[in-house]
Amino acid sequence: MKEILDVLSKEKSYRRLVFANFISGIGDWFSSVAILSLLLQLTGSGLAVGITLAARTLPFLIMGPLSGYLSDRINKKIILVVSDFSRIFLALSLLLVNSESNIWIAYVVTVSLVVFSALSLPARQSLIPQIVRPSNIPVANSIDQSLGGINMTLGAASGGVVSALIGTQLAFIINAFTFLISGILVLKIKFSSKEKQYNENNEQNQLGNSFWKEFKESLLIKIVAIQALLWPIGGGAINVLISVYGYQVFQAGDQGVGILYAALGVGFLISGTIAHLFKRWMVFAVIFSTVIEGGAHIMVSQSSSLWTAALFILIATIGAGIGNASFTSLTMLVVPKYVHGRAFALSETTSNVTIALSMMITGVLLEFIPAQTIGFWAGAIIVCTSITALPLLKLKNSEKLLKASI
Numbered sequence: 001m002k003e004i005l006d007v008l009s010k011e012k013s014y015r016r017l018v019f020a021n022f023i024s025g026i027g028d029w030f031s032s033v034a035i036l037s038l039l040l041q042l043t044g045s046g047l048a049v050g051i052t053l054a055a056r057t058l059p060f061l062i063m064g065p066l067s068g069y070l071s072d073r074i075n076k077k078i079i080l081v082v083s084d085f086s087r088i089f090l091a092l093s094l095l096l097v098n099s100e101s102n103i104w105i106a107y108v109v110t111v112s113l114v115v116f117s118a119l120s121l122p123a124r125q126s127l128i129p130q131i132v133r134p135s136n137i138p139v140a141n142s143i144d145q146s147l148g149g150i151n152m153t154l155g156a157a158s159g160g161v162v163s164a165l166i167g168t169q170l171a172f173i174i175n176a177f178t179f180l181i182s183g184i185l186v187l188k189i190k191f192s193s194k195e196k197q198y199n200e201n202n203e204q205n206q207l208g209n210s211f212w213k214e215f216k217e218s219l220l221i222k223i224v225a226i227q228a229l230l231w232p233i234g235g236g237a238i239n240v241l242i243s244v245y246g247y248q249v250f251q252a253g254d255q256g257v258g259i260l261y262a263a264l265g266v267g268f269l270i271s272g273t274i275a276h277l278f279k280r281w282m283v284f285a286v287i288f289s290t291v292i293e294g295g296a297h298i299m300v301s302q303s304s305s306l307w308t309a310a311l312f313i314l315i316a317t318i319g320a321g322i323g324n325a326s327f328t329s330l331t332m333l334v335v336p337k338y339v340h341g342r343a344f345a346l347s348e349t350t351s352n353v354t355i356a357l358s359m360m361i362t363g364v365l366l367e368f369i370p371a372q373t374i375g376f377w378a379g380a381i382i383v384c385t386s387i388t389a390l391p392l393l394k395l396k397n398s399e400k401l402l403k404a405s406i
Helices: 002-010 010-045 047-055 060-073 078-097 104-131 134-165 166-189 196-204 212-216 219-249 253-301 305-336 337-366 371-388 390-398 400-405
Strands: none
Touching: 002 010, 002 134, 002 253, 010 078, 010 104, 010 134, 010 166, 010 219, 060 078, 060 104, 060 337, 078 166, 104 134, 104 253, 104 305, 104 337, 134 253, 134 305, 166 219, 219 253, 219 337, 219 371, 219 390, 253 305, 253 371, 253 390, 305 337, 371 390
16 A cells, blocks of 8 residues: 555656546446436336447447557547547536437437547556656556546446436536546646657657557567457456346345445455555466456356355456556556557457457347356356466566566
């Protein structure tokens, strides 16, 4: 915890980025819960919810490659600020949705919000190595991991309360306000050697095939792509199964689902507070985290009680969080900065599209196969992805940057 507080204290620009992401992340969950509640109120059908959730994955297929390209060629602050300020107006436009006849606005706005989220994700991730000292990058990614859990837990819970007690329209206004604050905070971010960093990026980006050259030569980028394709096959299934476990397997209704998702959020929070402790063994953390995560999900599928399942979901999420933070830190430290945007975009695009397909297939399979059986094989697939990370052991001794940065 001391290292985390030290980094937040010393890295002023990163601190602003963290607060911006925290505030806008809370707003995102506020809005997501409110949109789904509004759709159910207006239509009384789960179909509208299904369409909305499916629509949220489509922009990544189109925007992913473009966002990575732009992140490597344009000032990343500009991308983040434009994304935040654009989402202010989109969030407020949801106030126009007041009947089933104009529900199409909710669909259009939902897709548009995700478009700007997809645009900003690679820019934000590739900005971190430019404003954080290399030795602090593992701690910064640890903080980001915690932030995801906090946003999920606080945002979804408070969004549900606000929507239920005061109405969905206030949630949309709050979401718009969070984007305004986030954009202002990002505007205040400063670079230690801005001209030098941008000139270096621009010079490197004159090479039209720079990313593909790095892709061919970089072991790490190849593994990023492979894991972004394989892990979500199991991960997407798990996303669907958590609700099924709570409702059907353990017959605990909304309370059961809430307990399992609470375990998920707490797991992300815990992993964020300890992930940086593995900064000297990031390669091993990447390899063994999927073994722990997948093995724990196998145990979830064999659990006889809700609380046992929640415990194993907690363990699985801690393992996943540590592995994800370590993998992100390795990418930031090993992959050249001038292709960071495209490397992160490759991961985000591939994983989001694969997760969407996995979730759809899982929904169909649940009509014929027990949830526990699907959960067992989903966990087994996650365990097997650790094999693809074994070549990273070559980096342990050969990558001087890892030793120099810690």
